[in-house]
Amino acid sequence: MIKESHLNIFVLGLLIFVPFFAYWNDQPFTITLMTRAVIFAIAAVGLNLALGIGGFISFGHAAFFGLGGYVMGILAWHSQNYVTLVEWPILIEGTKSMPIIWIITIAASAFLAAIIGMISLKTTGVYFIMITLAFAQMMYYFSTSWSAYGGEDGLSIYVRNNFPGLNTLDPIQFFSICCVILLIVLFFMGRLIKSPFGLALNASRQSRQRIEAVGFDFHKLQLTAFILSGAITGLSGALFADLNRFVSPSMFSWQLSGEFIVFIIIGGVGRLFGPVIGALIFVWLEHLIGGISDYWHIFLGFILLAIVLFGKGGIIGLLSREDAQHE
């Protein structure tokens, strides 16, 4: 048995070491694979706030992931084709600048999460699962029918967006950008979980009565968590679209929403590094077993089954004991 914090450091080390090792050995594909894992990890860390800490299972987080992808796609498409985005009342042009795209993505995802959250959080349990799924499906079908931005074919972005001072087309540099974002998100999430807000959100999952009896507004608490959660997942969507230089309706697909949940379950629900471990394992399994058989999901199914049956805390729960001392 190892301490959870030691396991986290090990995973973090692996996450950073593998791509740089691949870089020295000239294996850009491995770097891209790791970038993919990191981006999925960010998405799932976002979802984990709602699902793991808040306890409301969103089966529609692809809505934010896809939205992030389309915000990036649309802004970059306008920029690369020299078409203004909005002409009236003020002139808005597309942009290829990552930081600007990120800020707009976060704002847009938070806004979408506020709308979806205000409606869906009136329900609980299986109804919440279904209503979030419905919203994501609405986004999916909307994107397939929006022919101005490629419809079902999606949008191709020829050159990756810019980040000041870096060559983003270099795999290791793009990986570093994504990895730093993951670290920042993890840092803030780690603080958030221990903050008064995190404590209350955690308690609200366990007893709504309790949280109201000590004076918290249950709905505001959940809605705030959902907005933060959606914003983080949205940001990862913009990165994912940048990684592939392509965005399509498949980024809104319900399978993706399900995969985010699977990452969390594999790694450990509600654990800070659960989604990171889950995303890493998922991406590597997909690569390794997927190379042998097209039916690799069967193996994933077995692993998932084993984890759900034998280790409620996911991989982290299996490997580490509870940190005994709380400072």
Added chain:
Amino acid sequence: MNNPVLEANKLCKTFGSLVAVQDVSIDIYKEEIHAVIGPNGAGKSTLISQICGSLSSDKGSVFLLGKDITNLPTEKRASLGIGRTFQISALSKEDTVLENAILGSVGASGKHWKFFNPVLKNSILRDEAEYCLEIVGLKDLINLKTATLSHGQLRLLEVAVALTLKPKVFIMDEPMAGLGSDGTKQLTEFLDKLRERAPILLVEHDMDAVFALANRITVLDYGRIIASDKASSIKKDPEVQKAYLGEG
């Protein structure tokens, strides 16, 4: 005479054709324990929910220190000073004892929207939570997971969390439920002293505890008050004996 700390006027609640609470008025004054007793289904829990806000009232009003709180949501009432303990412990079982208590301190502080600084390192909140745990005698258990506590300890933790709110009035829903005779005795002694901090509206089935503690007793049956008087008079009331105390 003083004004009552908590005052409920002619509360009514029906569920379909079932009248759960009808024209129930009750008040609580400083430093007193006002017990509400009655057989199962008499409307005690409904009454508590109406006072605490988890159920809306069809008619009637609730005043806390003269302020009308009839239409406020539960969390507003809690921050105004209603400290409730639950019949079935509503605690964060996966968290530690300290975390449960500190949640109360955070709730009472009104600073709910802090996202960055660790709550356990906030010495003001922490001292407050530890102080309340010390009052109920759980100070030595602060780092234990709540799920590992005994039933009696859970009841005390419920009270400790309510204490962190610095309530104007305690509303206690069967605090003795499930306690052994030792536990009941201890809690009775504790509540006896607690009334000096804030008066208690006590719903309880344990008659020995009720008569040991209550200054006044209100008896409910079929949603209506059949008697409300000093504890000593209630004991002798023939109607009460018939309805509830089993012919004395």
